[in-house]
Amino acid sequence: MHNKLIGFAHVEVPHTGEHIAKEIISRLYPWNLDRKIFSFTLDNCSVNNVVVRDLKKFLLSKKALHLDGNLFHIRCAAHVLNLIVQDGLSVISSAIGNIRESVKYVNGSTSRKENFKLIAQQVNAPNLSLKADVPTRWNSTFLMLERAMKFRDAFDRLHECDSSYKFLPSKEDWQNIKCVADCLKVFYEVTKRVSGTKYPTLSLYFNDFCGIYLLREWQFGVNTFVPSMVVPMVNKFWKYWDIANKLLEIATILDPRYKMKSIEYYYKLLYDPFVADLRIESARKSFLELFNEYASQPSQPSSDGNSSRNSEATIPSSTQSSSSLLATRLGLERFIYESNSSRHSKSELEIYLEDPSSPGIGNSSFDILAWWRVNGPKYPIISRMARDILSVPLSTVASESIFSSAKRILDDYRCNLLLETIEAIMCSHDWLKGRIPGAYFYS
Numbered sequence: 001m002h003n004k005l006i007g008f009a010h011v012e013v014p015h016t017g018e019h020i021a022k023e024i025i026s027r028l029y030p031w032n033l034d035r036k037i038f039s040f041t042l043d044n045c046s047v048n049n050v051v052v053r054d055l056k057k058f059l060l061s062k063k064a065l066h067l068d069g070n071l072f073h074i075r076c077a078a079h080v081l082n083l084i085v086q087d088g089l090s091v092i093s094s095a096i097g098n099i100r101e102s103v104k105y106v107n108g109s110t111s112r113k114e115n116f117k118l119i120a121q122q123v124n125a126p127n128l129s130l131k132a133d134v135p136t137r138w139n140s141t142f143l144m145l146e147r148a149m150k151f152r153d154a155f156d157r158l159h160e161c162d163s164s165y166k167f168l169p170s171k172e173d174w175q176n177i178k179c180v181a182d183c184l185k186v187f188y189e190v191t192k193r194v195s196g197t198k199y200p201t202l203s204l205y206f207n208d209f210c211g212i213y214l215l216r217e218w219q220f221g222v223n224t225f226v227p228s229m230v231v232p233m234v235n236k237f238w239k240y241w242d243i244a245n246k247l248l249e250i251a252t253i254l255d256p257r258y259k260m261k262s263i264e265y266y267y268k269l270l271y272d273p274f275v276a277d278l279r280i281e282s283a284r285k286s287f288l289e290l291f292n293e294y295a296s297q298p299s300q301p302s303s304d305g306n307s308s309r310n311s312e313a314t315i316p317s318s319t320q321s322s323s324s325l326l327a328t329r330l331g332l333e334r335f336i337y338e339s340n341s342s343r344h345s346k347s348e349l350e351i352y353l354e355d356p357s358s359p360g361i362g363n364s365s366f367d368i369l370a371w372w373r374v375n376g377p378k379y380p381i382i383s384r385m386a387r388d389i390l391s392v393p394l395s396t397v398a399s400e401s402i403f404s405s406a407k408r409i410l411d412d413y414r415c416n417l418l419l420e421t422i423e424a425i426m427c428s429h430d431w432l433k434g435r436i437p438g439a440y441f442y443s
Helices: 017-031 046-061 077-107 110-120 139-149 152-161 171-194 202-220 225-251 261-270 273-295 303-313 322-344 349-355 368-375 381-391 397-409 419-433
Strands: 040-041 073-075
Touching: 017 046, 040 046, 046 419, 073 077, 073 261, 077 171, 077 225, 077 381, 110 171, 139 171, 171 202, 171 225, 202 225, 202 261, 225 261, 225 273, 225 322, 225 381, 273 349, 273 381, 303 419, 349 381, 368 381
Parallel strands: 040 073
Antiparallel strands: none
8 A cells, every 4th residue: 555645735825615625626637637536535524515615526526536425535544533533532631631741740850860860670560650641642641551551559659758749539539430441442443444544454453443332341341431531432433433434344345354244244243134235235336337337347358258258259150161071060069158158147246245254353464455456357346345345444553644744844944944945855755765665767
């Protein structure tokens, strides 16, 4: 998987959705991309809804989107998970606040760090440092809580030795934090998977997202605190589920390990039988509609196509010889040929769905792109679908990292660079950093 930066622009005020959409469209033309956009991955900022609306209108006018643009807008999965978890963390905000302030207190000076390190050694705590969090990034909060729990005894001792330390979590706080950390570990692992930039992420998310919702069973657990956290998270889940699931369904079907099986399995767990059957049929119908759109598009003839046409051109006819024996033999050959052809009358889509699923469920090293590279000739149309859909990024991590690197270029000493110079530096740095091994640039 590769990603390339094609523009780094300064957008003049006003920063409205219409203005941003126009700027994006102007960047598509120089690269001849105005008819080659499949989807657009954004976070849930309200301005972005206007951006998507205008971009979709522009691309639909060029008939450049599939399924009437229903697959165009992708909401950043990491951002959606962040919103879901933040709603759950609001229930335990006071306990998290005590941990956060405790970490700040210890890290506030060198002497406190040294004193805490000595205390940690006395209580046999691990030789690790405390982690501070960014309150708007729940994954950093999870890592802070996970690390702080290893120093519970050290914080108790610090409270005994240092009268200035006023943020000791209570026994109940520690118990709640442990429950929360155990729950958040699931979300943390999912966020790590879907935030990858070097491998396809879209086909991973359906199973993970369904699995997350099934964790609603936590609200029926023995611990009375967890349900109060799970209920708002489940409510937030439903807000984004129906918005996101059509493209996720298609991407899951394109995973040869699951095909329709994953959808059938999870929908029967999530819904009552009647609704589950409707959802399963809807997913199948969407995949069929997209397949038909790709089938109607012109494509370069493959070697398989050439061979099939050549074989048709050499089918013997009964007029090639006046010999009745030879004519009978040729008739037998035609009968055999037509019989074999009838066995392959099923569509490519039917063959793909009926073929056995590929082994590899639970295998994190399974290379879905390599599978399609090998099996592309067998499923030429579906392989084109896989090429476009599996390359869709499920998070905005790659684009957000660009702004992080921009801070290193636009420092106090280079803040007066021309906008064109900044863009040239950003793009050339991205292109050189992302060079394919063994590839060369020619002038």
